[in-house]
Amino acid sequence: MNRMLEERWNEAKTQFNRIIHSDISPHSISLGFAVGMFFGFSPLMGVKTISTVAVAWLLRGNRAAAVGALCLHDIAFPLLPAIIYAEYKIGYFLIGTGGHDMVMHVLEMHNKGLSVQFYKLLDEKGLPYLSGSLVMSIAGAVISYFICRFIVYLIAKSRKGVIK
Numbered sequence: 001m002n003r004m005l006e007e008r009w010n011e012a013k014t015q016f017n018r019i020i021h022s023d024i025s026p027h028s029i030s031l032g033f034a035v036g037m038f039f040g041f042s043p044l045m046g047v048k049t050i051s052t053v054a055v056a057w058l059l060r061g062n063r064a065a066a067v068g069a070l071c072l073h074d075i076a077f078p079l080l081p082a083i084i085y086a087e088y089k090i091g092y093f094l095i096g097t098g099g100h101d102m103v104m105h106v107l108e109m110h111n112k113g114l115s116v117q118f119y120k121l122l123d124e125k126g127l128p129y130l131s132g133s134l135v136m137s138i139a140g141a142v143i144s145y146f147i148c149r150f151i152v153y154l155i156a157k158s159r160k161g162v163i164k
Contacts, residue, residue: 005078008071015068021159024062026152031061034145036069040076041083041137043130069144083136088125091132 019029039052048070056066076083 005075008074012068012072012075015064015071019062019065019068020152020155026149026156028060028062029065029152030145030149031059032056032063032065033061033069033148034141035059035061036066036071037073037144038137038141039066040070040073041087041133041140043087043133065148069148084129087132087136088129089132090135091128091130094131094135095128 035056036052039048039055042048042051044051049067052066052070053063055061056063
């Protein structure tokens with residue numbers, strides 16, 4: 001597991017350094033990075049990369065920066081239960097539906113192998129989870145856009161290059 005995280009970190013770092021030292025506009029890099037972070041927080045398991053590339057292309061963001069941000073977000077994989085819990089709690093606060101904590105039920109049912117109850121739970125608790133993940137995705141994208149834009153600006157300024 002540790003080796004996988006190290007490989008992901010090195011891949012993201014290499015891509016980001018290659019992009020940041022190119023002549024691509026800071027807005028395009030930052031927009032691509034924000035799209036990658038948006039999909040990093042989303043629960044779209046299995047289609048995150050394709051969705052990230054497609055949306056970055058549609059918004060004219062840098063696709064490599066988007067994939068790099070998605071890889072960077074994947075480093076937080078060990079924190080996934082806490083992220084899911086936070087997304088559910090945010091959604092529960094916004095919508096006000098649901099009962100017990102979703103994460104505890106999922107873990108309990110996973111241990112028992114009760115897939116029918118899992119899907120029933122997903123039906124009952126899915127809306128708060130999806131709502132919370134949307135809020136965290138938007139917040140992560142906006143914050144990461146401005147942080148990335150600032151970093152790109154500082155690097156461009158230190159190179160004494162032209163800032164677009």
